[in-house]
Amino acid sequence: MWHIIVTSTPQLIEAGLKYTIPISVISFILGLVLALVTALIRISTKKGAFWILKGIARFYVWLFRSTPLLVQLFIVYFGLPYLKIAGLFPNGIQMSPVTAGILTFSLNTGAYCAETIRGAILSIPNGQWEAAYSIGMTRTTVLRRIILPQAVRVSLPPLANSFIGLVKDTSLAASITIVEMFEVSQQIAAQNYQPLVMYCLVAALYAVVCTALSWLQGYLEKVTSRYVTTSN
Amino acid sequence: MWHIIVTSTPQLIEAGLKYTIPISVISFILGLVLALVTALIRISTKKGAFWILKGIARFYVWLFRSTPLLVQLFIVYFGLPYLKIAGLFPNGIQMSPVTAGILTFSLNTGAYCAETIRGAILSIPNGQWEAAYSIGMTRTTVLRRIILPQAVRVSLPPLANSFIGLVKDTSLAASITIVEMFEVSQQIAAQNYQPLVMYCLVAALYAVVCTALSWLQGYLEKVTSRYVTTSN
Amino acid sequence: ACGSQSSQSGNYKDNLAQSGKLTIGLEGTYPPYSYRQNGKLTGFEVELGKAIAQQLDLKANFVPTKWDGLVAGLGSGKYDIILNNMSQTPDRKKAYLFSTPYIYSKYAMITRSDNKDIKTAKDIKGRNFVASTGSDNGVVIKKFGGNLRPIEQFQTELDQIREGRADGAMNAESAITTYAKDHSLKGLKYHVLTENEQPAAKISALFNKQDGKLRDKVNDALKQLKENGTLKKLSVKYFGTDITTK
Amino acid sequence: MIEVKHLNKTFDGHNALTDISVQFPKDQTTVIVGPSGSGKSTLLRSLNFLERPESGIYQFDSDEIDLSQPISNKTILSIRRRTEMVFQGYNLFPHLSVLQNVMEGPIQVQKVKKAAAQQAAIDLLGKVGLAEKASVYPSQLSGGQAQRVAIARSLAMHPEYIFLDEPTSALDPELELEVLKVLLQIASEKQSMIIVTHNMAFAQQVANKIVFIEDGHVLYDGGSDAFFETDNQRIKDFISAMTFSNI
Amino acid sequence: MIEVKHLNKTFDGHNALTDISVQFPKDQTTVIVGPSGSGKSTLLRSLNFLERPESGIYQFDSDEIDLSQPISNKTILSIRRRTEMVFQGYNLFPHLSVLQNVMEGPIQVQKVKKAAAQQAAIDLLGKVGLAEKASVYPSQLSGGQAQRVAIARSLAMHPEYIFLDEPTSALDPELELEVLKVLLQIASEKQSMIIVTHNMAFAQQVANKIVFIEDGHVLYDGGSDAFFETDNQRIKDFISAMTFSNI
Ligand SMILES: Nc1ncnc2c1ncn2[C@@H]1O[C@H](COP(=O)(O)OP(=O)(O)OP(=O)(O)O)[C@@H](O)[C@H]1O
């Protein structure tokens, strides 16, 4: 068993550095951008044709929150090639596995984070809006300078949880042919018929990454909360 | 394609009613109990040997939050039988797949919900504790009559999200030989060579369940918030 | 039969996962070996399992599971035997017992019909090949230096090749012929690996190390089934030809 | 009678109360006044063990508690059951109706029968002028109404002492008046009370005894009339600042 | 000068303000008083478009706005940039330091250069007596300090009018005094202000003009001295309730 661990660990770490980490990080950044846009659309007070955009935002959040991620991955990677749009995509929408993975993970995490950010924005007391409006700020300036900086603090813990969840969820990328850390452990197990050892090993690696992220989270929470006094 | 949907849907629904729903519901209830106990241990002010219990609670939460659920399922079902304890479990800890599934899902959801409940309890203003203490209530009475009823309202949305997540996560039970809804869709796809249709179909079924749960959540939120006036 | 590895005394029925039943692990998503037809489990290995159980005076009890659970489940006593197109290798023999082979499965390499570069197994090196992770197909791809890309569903493997997103796939010849019975292989071609490239896999039942008695009994049963023609009949029924001998 | 002797309390090394010795006579109203941050709340909360002083003697009738020793939960509970606290922020239980707020203590702590507790609660709500609000939730009350419910809630426990920490400072003057009138009424019924307040007009009317604290020290401890007629310049300045006669 | 004519505002069908016509003269301090819930805040917030009345005319110098018509964002912004609001709860920006709170408006809204804004902010903090608190965060301030920062923040915009809604009602009397002194100073510099307050002593000292509102109607609109010497029984009762002379 010791032999298995020693020979497998480097392969697992390589796969982690090559796929698990980059896919998580890129997807999370894109997801955050998407989440922010979605949240801003959903809390917008604009009238008129804007309701279509709001409807789309709602639908998007609903869709990605109420279906399993595995299915989403599958449909994006294996399903979209069937979607042949004359002119635009005559051969269907084809993506490399990594592109499809990043797209799906971004969309998925974006839907969840959109709700987090929306909640955080709504949690900022109305008085902050009113004070900023009274100074004569436009809605955009209020959001950018007053509301969002405070919302960051509120949403940091749930966003960090989403990120940690995302890191673990990248193990599903194997289903769209990405040979990430988890898949490597399975491939090794297929040769040595020792799946249990491999599972424990890969679990330990995930735990290391997630714990490191938790520490980072704790640090960021401290930084963003520097303006909140603890006593009283 | 229409034919496939008509013939597959009853099989999927049967698997859903037989496994997906009961496993989610039972696991969530057990998980909630576990979460409450864990949260109470973690916020306890007891001194002395109690720190061992607190350490265990912390470790439990950390362990189940930082490793993938799939690995947890695997280790409980396939790994525990190797754990032979003379006297207690001479043949290792053997469980039926459904038992192992419910146990793992309960432990996993319990770890996440414990943090939710702990946060909800801590979010109740200190004044509520002080007012109840002043009346002469014991800590237990304060928790039971004053703090927990209010914490229920605060924790309801994240708990509902956990439950919806759990329903989708039961799709992983296939890896420990439970033929739940998702596995049935895979089996059908293997035979009719139409994986994409099957994926969309099962996604739709999950969406129906999750949407129904969201409505239930909305209703419960309204009921538990009846004492909070909306105006002002 | 060689019962030398068995150090245990007693009957082959003593250590069964469920008494009176021969509990059999398989995937259930792999035609024609084991799959679901109208909600019922069927396939070559399903019928074979029933026949073996009958010979052993037991009731067959099938447990379908994902590949990664199969081997682990055997180790932890969830089932007595695996019938899942498993082939013998020296590595695996160190940890598990195998029955005598019940079929000899040839590997087939599927590529696009217009592909001129991949002709023999040697050409797999450095190419992206798809196969299900746990299968021996994946192991063969890796043996020839290919990049194994995991895909569980056979239909999806073929789509990937047609769309040019994978260079090829490795699978059992029988899986392809079964598929070709009522589906088109248009745009694809396949090459059955010769005995020199990769010998036919010796597909055998898999047992735990300590179940030597059961293994011997199953070997007897297989011999019986071979002699009375059942095995051949099943092979023809599911594979269209007799692949029960080398 | 409640009495503290040589009581000391620090927060993170900073002295909030230094060598405090005060008597709070039974059946009388003692008013504690003093500048912001002087330690008034800390003193009041110490009487209820919501704060734990480091040293001193706490005497309640014949029970004497050495505050520098560990104090059992039982002792704390028994003190808390003989006293009630009314907070600046009311601290009503938001998930219980007004009536349930008043009934909760008698039922849970004193094990009074539900019917009896309900009748008593209805009577008390009548007394504070809120009989018709029995079934609403706290969030539907104005501040003055909420504070009167909090007073009814404490009266329902028949406490030997009621402690009130700036009971009206969160209220507009008109709403404050509602509450002060109720308190004057209760004081006239010889309920023992200890009140922290900034309202000098009210203090003058209600107090049998005044304690003036500054920076954790007792600067005055005596009759109400003498306090308002004092020659002490510090106290004079304080009173005039409180009454805006010198903006 | 700001003037409203025939202004009406309802909340869910309930009339908060009915046919209000009032002038708020330039360079003077107008004080709005009245019982709780009478509509004082609603009136003040309407002047800043934090509330939107259903009908009436809003006149700011020569600009006339018909409140029953849709009002463009541009109009609202231009009014808000000529006025400032100080809230009961201060509403400082918690994530910005005290200095940044004061600089934020000039930099973001008036596009003042950073260095100039900073110098102006430091001067203003000195004026409200908080020069040494420039670098701390709002959460580290006492209530009185926070409200003085809020006043400095509004002064930094050089507004034509400052609106103050019960600027001291969340404060202890001693802290209130700090703030009131600053306001008296500003009033003496002929800054146009409209103040809602419950503090009659302060109102008497600061007001050039008093508006008394009850139940959404203007009951009095005139000079400060005449108000405090009125024969109107309702106003007399109100003043005495505010000053506790009749508990
Ligand atoms: N929990 C605490 N942690 C640290 N310091 C505290 C705490 N509570 C009070 N203090 C400090 O103790 C001193 C006395 O506070 P206390 O609240 O008793 O004053 P107070 O007289 O009630 O003031 P106020 O009139 O503002 O209510 C103050 O310096 C205060 O900052």
Ligand SMILES: Nc1ncnc2c1ncn2[C@@H]1O[C@H](COP(=O)(O)OP(=O)(O)OP(=O)(O)O)[C@@H](O)[C@H]1O
């Ligand atoms: N957002 C709102 N929604 C519904 N009703 C409101 C709202 N704001 C104010 N009201 C109602 O309008 C009336 C006037 O309220 P307003 O806040 O202007 O009174 P006020 O004179 O400022 O009182 P206070 O002295 O308590 O601050 C009250 O009846 C109040 O309940």
Ligand SMILES: [Mg+2]
């Ligand atoms: Mg205090």
Ligand SMILES: [Mg+2]
């Ligand atoms: Mg108001």
